[in-house]
Amino acid sequence: MTWETVMGLEVHVELSTKSKIFCSCTTQFGGEPNTHCCPGCWGMPGTLPVLNEKVLEYALKAGLALNCEITRYNQFDRKNYFYPDLTKAYQISQIYLPFARNGYVDIVTRSGEEKRIRIHEIHMEEDAGKLIHSAYGDYTYPDFNRCGIALIEIVSKPDFRSSQEVIAYLEQIKSTLEYLGISDVKMEEGSLRADVNLSVRPLGSDKLGIRTEMKNINSFKSIERAIDYETSRHIETLETGGLLVQETRRWDDNKGKTFSMRSKENSRDYRFFPDPDIPPISISEEFLLQLKAQQPELAHEKKVRYMSQYGLSEYEARLLTESKFLAKLFEETVELSKNPKETAVWMLGDMMYLMKEQSLEASKLCISHEQFAAFITAVASGKINRTVAKPIFEKVFASHDFDVNKYIKANNLLQINDEDIIKQVAKEVINENPGTVDEYKSGKNKVFSFFVGQTMKKLHGKANPSTVNAIVSEELEKI
Amino acid sequence: MKISKEIVREMADISRIKLTSQQENKLQEELQELVGFLEVLNELDTENTQPLTHLFQISSVMREDRIFPSYDRTALLKDTPEHTDETIVVPKTVE
Numbered sequence: 001m002t003w004e005t006v007m008g009l010e011v012h013v014e015l016s017t018k019s020k021i022f023c024s025c026t027t028q029f030g031g032e033p034n035t036h037c038c039p040g041c042w043g044m045p046g047t048l049p050v051l052n053e054k055v056l057e058y059a060l061k062a063g064l065a066l067n068c069e070i071t072r073y074n075q076f077d078r079k080n081y082f083y084p085d086l087t088k089a090y091q092i093s094q095i096y097l098p099f100a101r102n103g104y105v106d107i108v109t110r111s112g113e114e115k116r117i118r119i120h121e122i123h124m125e126e127d128a129g130k131l132i133h134s135a136y137g138d139y140t141y142p143d144f145n146r147c148g149i150a151l152i153e154i155v156s157k158p159d160f161r162s163s164q165e166v167i168a169y170l171e172q173i174k175s176t177l178e179y180l181g182i183s184d185v186k187m188e189e190g191s192l193r194a195d196v197n198l199s200v201r202p203l204g205s206d207k208l209g210i211r212t213e214m215k216n217i218n219s220f221k222s223i224e225r226a227i228d229y230e231t232s233r234h235i236e237t238l239e240t241g242g243l244l245v246q247e248t249r250r251w252d253d254n255k256g257k258t259f260s261m262r263s264k265e266n267s268r269d270y271r272f273f274p275d276p277d278i279p280p281i282s283i284s285e286e287f288l289l290q291l292k293a294q295q296p297e298l299a300h301e302k303k304v305r306y307m308s309q310y311g312l313s314e315y316e317a318r319l320l321t322e323s324k325f326l327a328k329l330f331e332e333t334v335e336l337s338k339n340p341k342e343t344a345v346w347m348l349g350d351m352m353y354l355m356k357e358q359s360l361e362a363s364k365l366c367i368s369h370e371q372f373a374a375f376i377t378a379v380a381s382g383k384i385n386r387t388v389a390k391p392i393f394e395k396v397f398a399s400h401d402f403d404v405n406k407y408i409k410a411n412n413l414l415q416i417n418d419e420d421i422i423k424q425v426a427k428e429v430i431n432e433n434p435g436t437v438d439e440y441k442s443g444k445n446k447v448f449s450f451f452v453g454q455t456m457k458k459l460h461g462k463a464n465p466s467t468v469n470a471i472v473s474e475e476l477e478k479i
Numbered sequence: 480m481k482i483s484k485e486i487v488r489e490m491a492d493i494s495r496i497k498l499t500s501q502q503e504n505k506l507q508e509e510l511q512e513l514v515g516f517l518e519v520l521n522e523l524d525t526e527n528t529q530p531l532t533h534l535f536q537i538s539s540v541m542r543e544d545r546i547f548p549s550y551d552r553t554a555l556l557k558d559t560p561e562h563t564d565e566t567i568v569v570p571k572t573v574e
């Protein structure tokens with residue numbers, strides 16, 4: 001039987017506000033355990049939560065950019081549970097009136113397939129603390145620094161059919177939120193977390209199978225592996241007549257497997273009710289229009305513009321716009337160099353290679369767009385040739401204050417275009433190698449590149465390659 | 480609504496508390512009384528009444544995104560039943 005995988009995603013995103021959602025503690029990552037806490041985020045009796053206005057602003061920006069309908073009358077609700085990742089025995093969330101609904105994201109997968117993924121809803125909530133388990137005793141030590149950091153949870157419809165689609169969706173969400181400047185979206189620091197709901201069904205069926213939810217997946221690579229593993233587990237269980245249970249499973253990255261969490265997570269009764277401590281929030285049309293007007297050009301919009309304005313391919317435009325930092329560098333460099341094609345070539349080739357080699361994120365690049373533009377101009381105008389250019393680019397890439405033109409001058413790297421000089425050197429090479437000249441004359445065309453190579457070498461790699469080619473060929477014909 | 484023993488046990492379970500059978504009986508009685516009291520509300524016609532979630536007619540109370548110094552950790556931990564210098568201590572939550 002052919003099976004189809006059906007998936008839905010719950011994406012938690014930490015908003016990059018300075019203070020927590022309902023109190024004034026810092027949201028800074030790390031810090032000594034329980035030093036970013038106060039009676040407010042510890043839920044002590046007598047404290048009152050007061051909503052951070054930036055949280056609402058950031059959340060609404062995300063909702064608008066993800067094409068959602070915005071709820072005008074908002075409320076917060078309590079999700080009650082006893083678990084030591086928070087002290088007050090409930091999490092403040094939005095259950096009945098999520099601030100955004102019915103949105104969508106248009107994705108393009110790596111293989112070029114286009115698809116619309118629907119967003120069911122987005123709600124605001126507070127993050128819980130981190131539990132540190134003792135390796136020796138029967139104890140757990142909660143760190144509540146993360147407790148009360150603002151989150152939005154983006155809940156998709158079950159529209160995914162492959163891990164490729166899931167990755168494309170996450171990349172797009174990540175990029176959109178990065179462009180909006182509302183989150184660090186770092187999976188490894190937990191500011192972007194994805195839970196995958198997965199079920200399988202016979203291809204063609206419109207009934208959903210038993211689904212499991214996978215938690216604790218913290219990289220794109222792991223998401224792909226977890227989906228592959230869980231899909232095979234479902235299919236194998238069903239094909240061997242086994243029974244699937246609807247449950248939450250934890251992804252273990254080292255073992256490459258999912259494990260049942262065995263908690264009562266699924267049957268838990270959260271006894272939701274509106275939080276009487278937080279007055280309702282009304283959102284005006286005016287405020288929404290104002291936020292909409294502030295929305296920057298997003299990755300998919302930039303991509304389309306790059307293709308028409310700069311004549312880049314879909315692939316090139318996509319890679320350049322995925323990160324706002326790369327797009328910014330590209331635009332600033334082109335502004336000065338007036339050469340989008342050459343700029344794209346170096347960014348997508350040598351620069352991406354170096355970034356990958358050094359595991360460097362786009363936000364951490366120290367290349368200066370002025371020097372990069374000077375470099376592009378030097379290459380494009382023939383001031384330096386490509387052999388010389390490569391190591392120079394590495395220097396431009398590595399340091400913000402590397403001076404391209406000064407370096408070219410100081411190291412005498414200007415491209416040699418002077419035909420008389422090239423001709424003289426080519427003649428020398430021919431005179432010094434009579435044997436090879438004979439070989440050439442007897443029809444062994446392959447040795448032609450020997451003469452070009454030797455001439456280039458004598459000119460320290462700085463000559464214009466096409467001129468060298470033409471002159472060597474000309475000189476050999478003369479003999 | 481009838482409050483059964485099962486309901487009492489389930490509520491104790493979600494609240495992570497242990498009850499003796501005497502306490503179960505007592506709570507069952509008290510909860511039954513409470514629910515009976517609330518049942519008066521069912522006699523009212525609430526067809527056109529909006530649910531009331533807040534008593535005061537205020538909305539959109541928010542604060543600026545500003546950091547204020549957090550609380551002294553020692554002071555926060557002081558009144559907890561069991562703690563180290565850095566955190567409170569709870570029974571292990573994983574096997």
Ligand SMILES: [Zn+2]
Nearest residue numbers: 023025038041
């Ligand atoms: Zn706090």
